[in-house]
Amino acid sequence: MAVKKRKKDLHFFERIYLVEIIKGLLLTLKHLFKPKFTLQYPEEKIEQAPSYRGRPVLVMDNGKERCVACGLCSRVCPALAIQVQASETEDEKERYPVLFEINMLRCIFCGFCEEVCPEEAIVMSKDYELVFTRYDDAIFGKDKLLVPVEKLKDRLEFVRTQMRK
Amino acid sequence: MPKVTIDGIQYEFNPGETIIQVAERNGIHIPHYCWHPKLSVSGNCRMCLVEVEKMPKLVIACSTLAMEGMVVHTKSERAIKGREHVMEFLLINHPLDCPICDEAGECMLQEYAYRHGTGYSRFIEEKNQKPKRVKLGPYVMFDAERCISCSRCIRFSKEIAKADQLTFVQRGDRVTIETFPGKQFDNPYSLNVVDICPVGALTNIDFRFKARVWEMSATKSICPGCARGCNIDIWVRNNEILRLTPRLNESVNDYWMCDHGRINCFKFVNAKDRVDGPHLRKDGELIKVKWDEAVNYTISELKKFNPNEIAVIASPFATLEDNFVLLKFAKQVLRTKNIFYNPHIKPGDQDDILIREDKTPNSTGLKLLGIQTSENGLSIETLSEFIKTKVIKCLIVVEDDPIASNSKLKDVLQNLDTVVVFATNQNKTTEYTKILYPAATYAEKNGVFVNFQGIAQRLRPAISTIEMERTLDGMALSRLDKFGTEFDKWARPVKYDAMSTWKILSQIARGFGFKFDYMTSEDVFIEIGNNYRAFSGLNYESLGDKGYKLNLTKVIEEKILV
Numbered sequence: 001m002a003v004k005k006r007k008k009d010l011h012f013f014e015r016i017y018l019v020e021i022i023k024g025l026l027l028t029l030k031h032l033f034k035p036k037f038t039l040q041y042p043e044e045k046i047e048q049a050p051s052y053r054g055r056p057v058l059v060m061d062n063g064k065e066r067c068v069a070c071g072l073c074s075r076v077c078p079a080l081a082i083q084v085q086a087s088e089t090e091d092e093k094e095r096y097p098v099l100f101e102i103n104m105l106r107c108i109f110c111g112f113c114e115e116v117c118p119e120e121a122i123v124m125s126k127d128y129e130l131v132f133t134r135y136d137d138a139i140f141g142k143d144k145l146l147v148p149v150e151k152l153k154d155r156l157e158f159v160r161t162q163m164r165k
Numbered sequence: 166m167p168k169v170t171i172d173g174i175q176y177e178f179n180p181g182e183t184i185i186q187v188a189e190r191n192g193i194h195i196p197h198y199c200w201h202p203k204l205s206v207s208g209n210c211r212m213c214l215v216e217v218e219k220m221p222k223l224v225i226a227c228s229t230l231a232m233e234g235m236v237v238h239t240k241s242e243r244a245i246k247g248r249e250h251v252m253e254f255l256l257i258n259h260p261l262d263c264p265i266c267d268e269a270g271e272c273m274l275q276e277y278a279y280r281h282g283t284g285y286s287r288f289i290e291e292k293n294q295k296p297k298r299v300k301l302g303p304y305v306m307f308d309a310e311r312c313i314s315c316s317r318c319i320r321f322s323k324e325i326a327k328a329d330q331l332t333f334v335q336r337g338d339r340v341t342i343e344t345f346p347g348k349q350f351d352n353p354y355s356l357n358v359v360d361i362c363p364v365g366a367l368t369n370i371d372f373r374f375k376a377r378v379w380e381m382s383a384t385k386s387i388c389p390g391c392a393r394g395c396n397i398d399i400w401v402r403n404n405e406i407l408r409l410t411p412r413l414n415e416s417v418n419d420y421w422m423c424d425h426g427r428i429n430c431f432k433f434v435n436a437k438d439r440v441d442g443p444h445l446r447k448d449g450e451l452i453k454v455k456w457d458e459a460v461n462y463t464i465s466e467l468k469k470f471n472p473n474e475i476a477v478i479a480s481p482f483a484t485l486e487d488n489f490v491l492l493k494f495a496k497q498v499l500r501t502k503n504i505f506y507n508p509h510i511k512p513g514d515q516d517d518i519l520i521r522e523d524k525t526p527n528s529t530g531l532k533l534l535g536i537q538t539s540e541n542g543l544s545i546e547t548l549s550e551f552i553k554t555k556v557i558k559c560l561i562v563v564e565d566d567p568i569a570s571n572s573k574l575k576d577v578l579q580n581l582d583t584v585v586v587f588a589t590n591q592n593k594t595t596e597y598t599k600i601l602y603p604a605a606t607y608a609e610k611n612g613v614f615v616n617f618q619g620i621a622q623r624l625r626p627a628i629s630t631i632e633m634e635r636t637l638d639g640m641a642l643s644r645l646d647k648f649g650t651e652f653d654k655w656a657r658p659v660k661y662d663a664m665s666t667w668k669i670l671s672q673i674a675r676g677f678g679f680k681f682d683y684m685t686s687e688d689v690f691i692e693i694g695n696n697y698r699a700f701s702g703l704n705y706e707s708l709g710d711k712g713y714k715l716n717l718t719k720v721i722e723e724k725i726l727v
């Protein structure tokens with residue numbers, strides 16, 4: 001089989017290598033004197049934009065979850081990450097989740113759960129730090145999922161404006 | 166026969182039939198809420214509006230009689246517009262409750278809002294508010310806001326349950342349902358209104374909020390609560406039964422089932438007192454052992470007795486297959502004729518609707534097999550005498566609790582040398598047994614019950630035991646069953662180490678050197694067909710979903726061939 005010739009071959013200066021490597025070193029040198037933007041993670045962290053989709057969390061309003069355990073997030077979740085078990089409460093909303101678990105190993109951070117929720121009870125947070133050493137540790141219960149509404153203001157605002165809920 | 170034209174096609178009808186009946190019979194669906202095939206016509210939901218040529222206005226298909234030469238349009242522009250308007254009216258005061266409403270997913274209002282609604286709302290005024298958690302009776306909860314005033318529940322109570330307990334009060338948008346003063350909605354069929362309520366206004370207190378309908382699988386089965394054998398669906402999530410609902414069978418139970426069946430006939434399956442694995446009594450304690458050990462021990466014990474020292478109690482709660490193999494085991498392996506069953510009759514607890522005083526699902530099946538309530542003078546009443554006088558030294562009990570039926574037995578049991586019990590749950594008799602086998606419940610096995618009318622009906626496994634696997638055994642699967650892994654908490658089912666009684670008995674019989682080589686319960690059923698004329702030529706397929714009416718006249722006094 002004949003060797004196909006490349007459409008655009010390297011020209012002479014590129015082939016002798018020396019010129020190119022000097023060019024490259026000059027670029028490095030230039031950036032040495034420019035302002036740095038590397039963050040010293042984990043000591044320093046990026047403040048994510050409201051549109052960022054970190055791990056989904058449950059909105060806690062007045063010390064209680066907003067969730068009514070309708071199971072729609074669980075139904076829509078393409079990765080089957082969410083388990084909800086409903087029960088009856090004396091509150092006006094009648095129904096609440098006795099058990100709400102998200103398997104963070106299944107979650108693909110698509111945000112469908114947030115989009116489908118009729119109660120604005122589940123939103124994507126800015127938290128991306130998810131490390132586990134055991135399968136069961138990756139299943140987050142209500143204790144880890146509930147976040148006070150005050151901390152989720154900008155995401156809720158984003159959801160309302162962007163998704164026109 | 167006269168003919169009516171519906172959507173351009175001519176259909177024959179019997180005089181007296183309404184348009185909706187002719188349409189339904191021919192597979193044309195006319196949307197409706199208040200009309201129900203088994204209830205009187207009330208014509209108040211207006212959803213079934215159709216256009217009839219030469220009639221000035223749209224008419225309701227449920228109360229307009231079909232007439233010779235009538236031309237009906239169900240999908241004309243006027244009919245569609247009419248239905249859209251009706252939907253709009255129905256939705257005006259309907260709350261946006263679907264997220265907390267148990268009906269969601271099987272709700273006719275959701276369904277029709279999607280199919281026949283306009284897709285938007287023009288209503289900007291405030292919706293009216295009504296009580297949301299009214300307990301009408303022990304089992305039924307009422308949400309007045311969701312009610313669309315179709316009156317199905319009222320008509321059901323009056324016409325089917327024969328208990329006039331519900332009524333409309335108030336008018337216009339204040340109309341609501343109440344029980345008559347001083348009355349409770351507590352008739353024995355009350356929960357059927359939950360099924361026929363087209364919306365989530367009536368909910369089952371026992372099932373409330375347990376699961377969303379789309380999370381469960383449904384398996385066609387038979388209620389074991391009485392000799393009627395109502396056709397049911399068993400609803401399962403994560404190997405746990407969450408509810409039973411009736412399944413249409415016009416020759417047995419129509420659309421209905423009784424509250425006793427619905428509430429009480431599934432909880433024992435997932436109860437804490439299930440017998441899990443075979444047990445032997447060692448030093449007074451029942452100890453769980455391996456199957457082999459239990460079988461070998463049983464064989465060595467049973468070999469100690471003369472045939473007529475053994476008594477066998479068959480079970481009208483067990484399937485035909487279980488009892489046939491038991492009978493064969495008694496006659497061929499043990500060579501005893503002492504086999505009888507313990508009847509469970511509650512005199513007077515019977516009505517003209519469904520409930521039968523025989524509280525077992527398969528006593529007709531036993532009679533067809535030739536197993537009677539007494540044999541050689543042995544019956545549940547006389548058994549204690551036989552034991553006291555040491556005529557009977559060994560007792561085998563299958564899926565029953567004779568001590569609960571006859572407390573005299575308790576005092577004489579120490580006279581017995583061996584008791585072998587096959588039980589689904591611990592009971593009074595299992596407390597005394599020497600050998601205890603875990604029997605699969607009706608929801609864990611294939612099999613046949615014969616109801617009091619002589620209709621042979623099929624059970625199918627809805628939940629799996631340790632030896633079963635949902636996919637391989639062809640059981641109904643929910644989405645969660647399909648995709649769950651061992652790492653998902655929602656797919657870690659509780660499974661019991663139990664087996665159908667016929668399987669355990671076959672294993673013991675093989676240990677005795679007999680050829681009980683059935684692979685499936687259908688093999689057993691086919692062998693029953695080879696031995697009994699009533700079942701000859703039948704297999705599971707011929708029973709279908711709605712059962713097979715046996716010809717009982719042929720079998721009376723038939724000699725048993727086993």
Ligand code: SF4
Nearest residue numbers: 077107108110111113
């Ligand atoms: S973000 Fe997507 S994958 Fe993750 S829980 Fe929500 S719906 Fe499921």
Ligand code: SF4
Nearest residue numbers: 067068070071073117
């Ligand atoms: S969709 Fe929202 S309200 Fe429904 S279960 Fe999920 S979080 Fe709760």
Ligand code: SF4
Nearest residue numbers: 262263266272364365
């Ligand atoms: S009755 Fe139907 S439409 Fe009404 S809230 Fe319940 S599910 Fe939704």
Ligand code: SF4
Nearest residue numbers: 312313315316318362
């Ligand atoms: S409660 Fe249900 S069945 Fe009864 S009138 Fe209302 S909508 Fe109809």
